[in-house]
Amino acid sequence: MFSRLAFPLLFFLAPRLGPRIFKFGRLVWRLTFDKRVSIFLRALVPLAVIYIVLPFDLIKDWGVPYGIGRFDDLIIMGLALLFLTKLAPPAIVDEHMDRIPPSDRPEDKDPDKVVDGTSRLIDDE
Numbered sequence: 001m002f003s004r005l006a007f008p009l010l011f012f013l014a015p016r017l018g019p020r021i022f023k024f025g026r027l028v029w030r031l032t033f034d035k036r037v038s039i040f041l042r043a044l045v046p047l048a049v050i051y052i053v054l055p056f057d058l059i060k061d062w063g064v065p066y067g068i069g070r071f072d073d074l075i076i077m078g079l080a081l082l083f084l085t086k087l088a089p090p091a092i093v094d095e096h097m098d099r100i101p102p103s104d105r106p107e108d109k110d111p112d113k114v115v116d117g118t119s120r121l122i123d124d125e
Contacts, residue, residue: 023097028081030096037088048080 032042052073085093094101107114 024085027093027096028084031084031088031093034092034096036092037084041084041087044080044084045077048077051076 028045031037032045034042057072091101103109
């Protein structure tokens with residue numbers, strides 16, 4: 001039953017979500033190895049991967065109702081990715097996402113209103 005719904009939905013959403021997931025994965029990879037990002041932020045994703053691989057959990061699978069114990073690995077990984085991308089310096093994130101920040105230079109805003117000129121200092125003495 002679930003596969004009859006999941007596979008068409010997957011084929012429908014894959015072209016739309018695939019490039020975004022690839023771009024986000026590339027951003028996480030680059031931020032993890034960028035020396036300009038804090039070491040504490042860069043350590044979040046590798047520590048989350050280690051937590052997922054290790055056999056013991058902070059929240060036992062059967063000890064918590066509503067299935068939260070089964071999803072604690074996904075919650076930890078999601079929080080690590082969220083903290084890395086949101087707490088990293090915005091200029092570095094923009095650089096790795098290939099976004100060009102808006103310029104504050106008047107030449108870029110309205111080049112017709114800029115006057116080029118030269119100046120020199122005349123000493124009165």
